[in-house]
Amino acid sequence: MSTLFHFCIFILVASFATTVLCHERPHQAALFVFGDSIFDPGNNNYINTTADFQANYFPYGESFFKYPTGRASDGRLIPDFIAEYAHLPLIPPYFEIGKKHFVHGVNFASGGSGCLAETGRGFVIDLKTQLEYFKDVAKLLKKKVGRTESKQILSCAVYIFSTGSNDYFALLPNSTFSFSDNEYLQMIMGNLTSVLKGVYKDGGRKFVMLNLAPLGCLPILRALNLQKGVTNGSCMEEVTNMAKMFNSALPKMLKQLEKQLPGFKHTIFNTFKVSAETYDNPTKYGFKISDTVCCGTGPFRGIFSCGGKGQVKEYELCKNVKDYLFFDSVHPTELAYQQCAKLMWNGTLEVVAPHNLKSLFELST
Numbered sequence: 001m002s003t004l005f006h007f008c009i010f011i012l013v014a015s016f017a018t019t020v021l022c023h024e025r026p027h028q029a030a031l032f033v034f035g036d037s038i039f040d041p042g043n044n045n046y047i048n049t050t051a052d053f054q055a056n057y058f059p060y061g062e063s064f065f066k067y068p069t070g071r072a073s074d075g076r077l078i079p080d081f082i083a084e085y086a087h088l089p090l091i092p093p094y095f096e097i098g099k100k101h102f103v104h105g106v107n108f109a110s111g112g113s114g115c116l117a118e119t120g121r122g123f124v125i126d127l128k129t130q131l132e133y134f135k136d137v138a139k140l141l142k143k144k145v146g147r148t149e150s151k152q153i154l155s156c157a158v159y160i161f162s163t164g165s166n167d168y169f170a171l172l173p174n175s176t177f178s179f180s181d182n183e184y185l186q187m188i189m190g191n192l193t194s195v196l197k198g199v200y201k202d203g204g205r206k207f208v209m210l211n212l213a214p215l216g217c218l219p220i221l222r223a224l225n226l227q228k229g230v231t232n233g234s235c236m237e238e239v240t241n242m243a244k245m246f247n248s249a250l251p252k253m254l255k256q257l258e259k260q261l262p263g264f265k266h267t268i269f270n271t272f273k274v275s276a277e278t279y280d281n282p283t284k285y286g287f288k289i290s291d292t293v294c295c296g297t298g299p300f301r302g303i304f305s306c307g308g309k310g311q312v313k314e315y316e317l318c319k320n321v322k323d324y325l326f327f328d329s330v331h332p333t334e335l336a337y338q339q340c341a342k343l344m345w346n347g348t349l350e351v352v353a354p355h356n357l358k359s360l361f362e363l364s365t
């Protein structure tokens with residue numbers, strides 16, 4: 001009886017020692033951000049790249065920050081809103097953290113990057129390098145707050161990824177591509193898997209993945225193909241089909257990781273569904289215009305040229321950005337990002353599953 005009693009006490013103590021109660025910590029769980037221009041808060045301002053992969057010039061940033069921060073929109077991006085809802089400060093770009101400001105998280109995202117090292121090579125911080133930077137931050141954190149505390153911060157933190165779209169855009173100019181769709185998908189998933197495993201190895205447990213939008217409907221593709229006479233401005237179904245392949249492989253890959261890695265938790269935001277519905281019924285979601293973009297040139301202003309600093313110099317800027325779903329021919333407006341962030345934060349299982357971000361932040365690890 002007494003041995004059993006002691007045994008139970010022991011189990012209780014042991015489980016307290018290994019479980020981190022993330023909602024009871026003095027600080028909210030941190031937010032680490034990885035991926036492409038959907039999330040880049042200005043990392044590409046600091047690398048040798050091209051203006052097409054940057055947004056540090058007018059009119060980017062015009063609605064909220066009132067100056068171009070490097071975010072490819074008129075204002076804030078999804079991670080900015082998530083940080084606000086989680087009562088965190090704005091999460092800084094990796095290149096601006098100095099030695100102090102990273103206990104609430106760091107943003108490693110880089111415009112133009114994908115899951116593959118070839119995507120944007122030489123002009124972006126690829127996902128594997130983003131992982132290396134994260135590992136450096138994890139080391140700094142350990143030095144700053146000690147082993148126990150840094151372990152808690154890293155295991156309670158949420159790791160959010162937007163990546164994959166650029167791997168498919170990278171294929172577009174190339175009709176003599178030498179991999180099958182499925183081989184390419186396996187390479188993408190393989191590289192993504194090893195980055196997630198790398199974050200896990202350093203103590204990350206809570207992962208958020210955005211699946212891909214119907215990429216063939218992005219205004220840039222509709223406009224390019226209209227100009228080339230390939231289509232009449234309708235969506236490019238074959239590109240959207242590649243996004244669908246990615247989206248059906250993603251949950252399988254994550255379930256596999258959940259089996260392999262004890263304590264690995266994930267959630268998927270259904271970007272595809274949310275984007276398709278908003279694109280098809282803009283007025284229902286508070287937009288007047290979803291097929292023409294705010295800033296660009298050519299048909300639907302869909303030729304990528306906002307700001308005129310890239311390859312194409314001429315561009316027009318809309319008057320009322322609040323009417324638009326897209327700011328430039330690839331990137332949504334702040335208002336669109338805010339709606340996505342709200343759905344991620346406390347949306348239903350139809351769009352964010354198996355956890356919304358509010359519950360994922362609080363989840364014990």
Ligand SMILES: *[C@@H]1O[C@H](CO)[C@@H](O)[C@H](O)[C@H]1NC(C)=O
Nearest residue numbers: 047048049050051121122123
């Ligand atoms: C930056 O990239 C350009 C090519 O876009 C190259 O000519 C130049 O040498 C690079 N500079 C550095 C410092 O890497």
Ligand SMILES: *[C@@H]1O[C@H](CO)[C@@H](O)[C@H](O)[C@H]1NC(C)=O
Nearest residue numbers: 170173174175176177178179
């Ligand atoms: C197209 O793909 C082939 C085979 O992968 C490669 O050798 C070639 O450099 C690519 N061309 C362009 C323009 O990307």
Ligand SMILES: *[C@@H]1O[C@H](CO)[C@@H](O)[C@H](O)[C@H]1NC(C)=O
Nearest residue numbers: 116117118186187189190191
């Ligand atoms: C990662 O991508 C490269 C191409 O960039 C590919 O050769 C390699 O096999 C991929 N790795 C995995 C684990 O799939």
Ligand SMILES: *[C@@H]1O[C@H](CO)[C@@H](O)[C@H](O)[C@H]1NC(C)=O
Nearest residue numbers: 226230231232233234235237
């Ligand atoms: C463009 O073509 C698609 C399919 O070929 C057709 O369904 C659509 O109505 C056309 N749109 C316009 C504006 O002509």
Ligand SMILES: *[C@@H]1O[C@H](CO)[C@@H](O)[C@H](O)[C@H]1NC(C)=O
Nearest residue numbers: 084085341342343345346347
């Ligand atoms: C969801 O979260 C957003 C952002 O914090 C908030 O404005 C909204 O009221 C919340 N909705 C519900 C139903 O809790």
